[in-house]
Amino acid sequence: MNYLAFLPYLLVMALVTYAVRAIPLVLVKKKIENTFVLSFLHYMPYAVLSVMTVPAVFSATGNVISAIVGVAVALVLAFFKRSLLLVAASAAGAVLVTELLLRFVF
Numbered sequence: 001m002n003y004l005a006f007l008p009y010l011l012v013m014a015l016v017t018y019a020v021r022a023i024p025l026v027l028v029k030k031k032i033e034n035t036f037v038l039s040f041l042h043y044m045p046y047a048v049l050s051v052m053t054v055p056a057v058f059s060a061t062g063n064v065i066s067a068i069v070g071v072a073v074a075l076v077l078a079f080f081k082r083s084l085l086l087v088a089a090s091a092a093g094a095v096l097v098t099e100l101l102l103r104f105v106f
Contacts, residue, residue, distance in 0.1 A: 066098035 032038055061067045074091035082090075 061095055062099055063102055065102060066095045069098045070095040 032041070057071060058064060058067045061070065070091040073094040074087050077087045077090055
């Protein structure tokens with residue numbers, strides 16, 4: 001890897017990441033009381049996590065069908081308020097079984 005070419009990209013990324021966090025702290029001096037802004041800020045982490053996770057889930061397996069089965073198992077178990085460990089393990093197991101079944105079928 002050419003570190004001299006990589007270093008400017010790294011510095012720009014670090015400055016942009018820092019600026020996104022520092023500018024609101026500098027500009028907003030008083031407590032935010034607007035209910036729309038508060039609800040927007042409250043749901044933002046969940047929205048960002050969803051946007052990052054959902055595409056990764058569907059591209060992590062060898063087949064979209066197994067990904068759909070894994071997501072369905074995870075959603076059903078999460079709906080019934082099962083533990084995170086059980087949801088993740090069951091979804092991974094469902095993907096494994098589906099991948100094995102699809103390998104024999106196709």
